[in-house]
Amino acid sequence: MTGMGIWRLLNGEEDIGQSPRFWLGAGAVLLALLLLPFYQTEFQASNAAYYLLNIPLALGLSMLWGYGGILSFGQVAYFGIAGYTYGVIAGNLSATSLGPLIGMVGGIVCCAIVGAIFGYFVFFGRVQNWIIPILTLVFTLLLETFLGQTAGYQWRIGTVQLGGYNGMTSIPSFQIGDRVFQGYWFYFFTLGLTLSAYVCCRLLVNSHYGKVLIAVREDVLRTEMLGYDIRVHQLTVFVLAAALAGLSGLLYVQWGNYITPSQVGLVPAALPVIWVAVGGRDRLLAVAIATYLLNWINYALSEAGNEYAPVIMGTLLLAVMLFFPRGIIAAIAELRRPKSRAAATVPAPDGPK
Amino acid sequence: MDAIGFAANIVYQFLTNASFLLLAAIGLVVILGMMNIINLAHGELMMMGAYTATISTHHGIPFPLAVLLAFFLVGIFGAVLERLIIRRFYGRELGALVVTWGISLIMGQGTLLLFGPFMPSIGIPGGSFALGSHSFATYWIALICISGLLIGALWWTYHNTRFGLMSRATMQKSAMAEALGVNTDRIYMLTFALGAGLAGISGALLAPTASISPLMGQQFVAPAFITVVVGGGANVLAGAVGSSLLLSLVKTPVGLILGAFLGTVALLLTALIVIRLMPNGISAYLQRFTERRVGA
DSSP: OOHHHHHHHHTOTTSSOOSHHHHHHHHHHHHHHHTGGGTSOHHHHHHHHHHHHTHHHHHHHIIIIIITOOOOSOHHHHHHHHHHHHHHHHHHTTTSTTHHHHHHHHHHHHHHHHHHHHHHHHHHTTOOTTHHHHHHHHHHHHHHHHHHTOOSTTSEETTEEOOGGGOBOOOOOOEETTEEOOHHHHHHHHHHHHHHHHHHHHHHHHSHHHHHHHHHHHOHHHHHHTTOOHHHHHHHHHHHHHHHHHHHHHHHHHHHSOBOGGGGSHHHHHHHHHHHHHHOTTOHHHHHHHHHHHHHHHHHHHHTTOTTHHHHHHHHHHHHHHHOTTOHHHHHHHHTSOHHHHHHOOOOOOOOO | OHHHHHHHHHHHHHHHHHHHHHHHHHHHHHHHHHHOOOOTTHHHHHHHHHHHHHHHHHTTOOHHHHHHHHHHHHHHHHHHHHHHTGGGGTTOHHHHHHHHHHHHHHHHHHHHHHHOSOBOOOOOSSOEEEETTEEEEHHHHHHHHHHHHHHHHHHHHHHHSHHHHHHHHHHHOHHHHHHTTOOHHHHHHHHHHHHHHHHHHHHHHHGGGSOBOTTTHHHHHHHHHHHHHHHOSSSHHHHHHHHHHHHHHHHHHHHHHHOHHHHHHHHHHHHHHHHHHOTTHHHHHHHHHHHHHHHO
């Protein structure tokens, strides 16, 4: 593909921002993120990395729900699967410096396989649209229950113990050769991966594949009549979302060096849906911004010892669904658009009653 | 004698599991079947029923009365929810899913803040009796009967009362029903309240058998939704009965031999296989089957 072609995809209309002013602003934000070590401590950079590392998960859900019209409450399941897989592989291969790299590949592959099996049953069974979120939620709850009862010495893979409700501890950080990614290094590692994930998603939604995906969301039957195998499109976007959730899970365990089953519990499962809904589910950049900000707010709330954090997040979700069904950040971005464009974007129907 | 006891035990376990699934799903089934709304706050409505029954029993109210109280209290709460929030999401399935999930998050965490992480549960009323070397709890046998009665009462309500007739008309074609003078808005509110009340009554009935905590709703989510998914939407009441019997047929042996967790996993796997074979659930299959029989 030529350079012009890639630019056309990057500047497509399925995400926020095509004007030169937008790209100038995006460049300034990127510069600020790159120069972060000059004005933030290593601890603050590590926090920023935490807000960033949730973005791939949210982007995956946005692709799935906002663009594909398939809602999943179970993205954290893949987050957990990748985290645990990485912990097992990297923990067992701690003698070699290649362990973490193999662990990352293994985690993503594992997510993709589980997502493909689950998706096969769901999409090739032509399950009705409303059943999928429920099945993904049930899958997540079962995974949490399963991981919770893996306490004790008999639950170990190689030398790594799964650890029941206490979770898996002392998971190795990422490393290449002798370079261990912590502090600023981990921040840049996360920034790089998150940014690449975002750019890839943005290219994808503006490509032919993205157009078909949106067509599937708008009208399954019509898209099928035009000759597209909708099941394949739904399955691939589901696997992609699983892999992106896995990427977030990998970064999470490398960041905190531990993971517990409560990471796949009901409250963490709700959070990605909140980020995506608050941002604007069919605008990738809005989702990314909302994810960063909401993680920041959530962290600030819980750091202040505020046990109301989940209630506040739930209320936020209710308010957004009632008053900004298209998302707050997407609505703000829409304000700055020319009138004709804004009028053309009607709310995406969730399907006939 | 022990052979009889053993056989009775198998039947007892089977019916216990089936009635648990039915009770967990019944409120959900009404709301889904009549309104096409997937109520993810269902588990929390059951939790609310369980808390109502437990707190009022602790205050000396007799248990049967406490169960009725749970029905009305949660039902009224459901009506309020419908008026304020749910009615804005008719016809938007995924939107309703997300918004009810937000409600469930607020209810669960709010209860945690209000009542703390645990509450002493009430003992199982009634004793038990033995047959051979197997013992049977009277309460569970009562629950089996009650769940049968509830389904019967629902069926009767929807087929023999004016409310039932009007709600079935609303469900089939709401615009037509409205044109004929049915206040569909009110029907929707009453249906949601009924579904919430049934969730409350189920939660109250299951309260003595469960540990009472703000997050207890979660344990009903998986069985309730699997039952509904397997049952399908063609004829929700028949589907719920059929699927709870089928799922119990799977869960009982697996649970007895391999433990409760794998029993639940078996439920999910059964659900995946059933919807692969019959995408519209058991009820659609049953309906086709009976239609063929009648047609022939």
